[in-house]
Amino acid sequence: MLLILxxxxxxxxxxxxxxxxxxxxxxxxxxxxxxxxxxxxTGKKIDVAxxxxxxxxxxGQINRQSHLLLEAGAYRKVIENEFRQAxxxxxxxxxxxxxxxxxxxxxxxxxxxxxxxKLEYVAIVKNRTKRLQALLNDFFELSVxxxxxxPLTTEKLGMxxxxxxxxxxxxxxxxxxxxxxxxxxPDGNIFVYADESAVRRVVENLLxxxxxxxTGQVEIIFKRQRETxxxxxxxxxxxxxxxxxxxxxxxxxxADRNRSAQASGLGLSIAKSLMIKMGGTLTAELxxxxxxxxxxxxxxxxxxx
Numbered sequence: 001m002l003l004i005l006x007x008x009x010x011x012x013x014x015x016x017x018x019x020x021x022x023x024x025x026x027x028x029x030x031x032x033x034x035x036x037x038x039x040x041x042t043g044k045k046i047d048v049a050x051x052x053x054x055x056x057x058x059x060g061q062i063n064r065q066s067h068l069l070l071e072a073g074a075y076r077k078v079i080e081n082e083f084r085q086a087x088x089x090x091x092x093x094x095x096x097x098x099x100x101x102x103x104x105x106x107x108x109x110x111x112x113x114x115x116x117x118k119l120e121y122v123a124i125v126k127n128r129t130k131r132l133q134a135l136l137n138d139f140f141e142l143s144v145x146x147x148x149x150x151p152l153t154t155e156k157l158g159m160x161x162x163x164x165x166x167x168x169x170x171x172x173x174x175x176x177x178x179x180x181x182x183x184x185x186p187d188g189n190i191f192v193y194a195d196e197s198a199v200r201r202v203v204e205n206l207l208x209x210x211x212x213x214x215t216g217q218v219e220i221i222f223k224r225q226r227e228t229x230x231x232x233x234x235x236x237x238x239x240x241x242x243x244x245x246x247x248x249x250x251x252x253x254x255a256d257r258n259r260s261a262q263a264s265g266l267g268l269s270i271a272k273s274l275m276i277k278m279g280g281t282l283t284a285e286l287x288x289x290x291x292x293x294x295x296x297x298x299x300x301x302x303x304x305x
Contacts, residue, residue, distance in 0.1 A: 094135065246283075
């Protein structure tokens with residue numbers, strides 16, 4: 001009996017030693033795979049040849065961590081490229097009015113200009129300075145909005161009446177650009193959860209963008225859906241044909257950088273950031289030559305269908 005127990009103990013010990021040796025060998029193989037992956041000698045993730053639930057779980061977590069690091073690296077490159085592009089674009093946008101201002105100041109220093117020319121040049125310098133100031137203000141505002149501690153007060157807000165008030169303020173702008181607004185608002189007030197000042201800024205930025213680039217008829221539609229309320233602005237945008245309209249919300253994006261009158265894209269970036277802060281969405285879609293901008297806010301609880 002004692003012999004049998006001894007044999008069993010020895011066999012168990014041997015099996016355990018063999019198992020330990022196999023696990024150590026598998027750990028060494030996994031280490032080699034991870035080293036090759038980290039040194040970019042191979043793109044293959046870790047696989048486990050030995051059936052062991054713990055080792056498989058470990059390999060799975062290592063592969064997951066490798067994937068997260070890969071995603072983080074790709075995202076960092078995107079941010080770095082975006083930052084470099086932003087610096088280049090804002091440098092261009094700042095340099096343009098500054099060069100113009102400097103040029104007209106040199107003209108003002110000339111003794112040969114007439115009083116009428118002097119007044120004209122001063123007016124141009126004022127306009128260029130205002131444009132530069134607006135650009136810098138927008139750039140600063142965007143950086144503040146995207147900070148983590150930017151405050152927003154989300155509350156129950158009557159959107160129909162607010163939109164009516166905003167649209168009235170654009171009547172002259174529409175007329176000056178020969179824009180025919182087709183405005184469709186519901187009879188009753190629709191309530192959403194949003195920040196009033198942020199909503200006002202979002203809608204004004206979208207309408208300013210529309211006034212700058214649209215002609216003819218513009219559809220402005222506000223309606224209630226199942227759990228959200230949506231504001232849709234539709235206008236012709238032939239210059240965007242073939243473009244990725246999702247880029248319209250990127251900082252400093254322009255459809256045509258050669259057009260000096262083109263905005264820097266900060267207005268739409270600010271609008272997008274504010275919508276995200278409010279828990280809403282802002283999207284763009286291009287169907288043919290029709291550009292559709294859509295804002296969505298969450299309905300107030302009692303307003304949901």
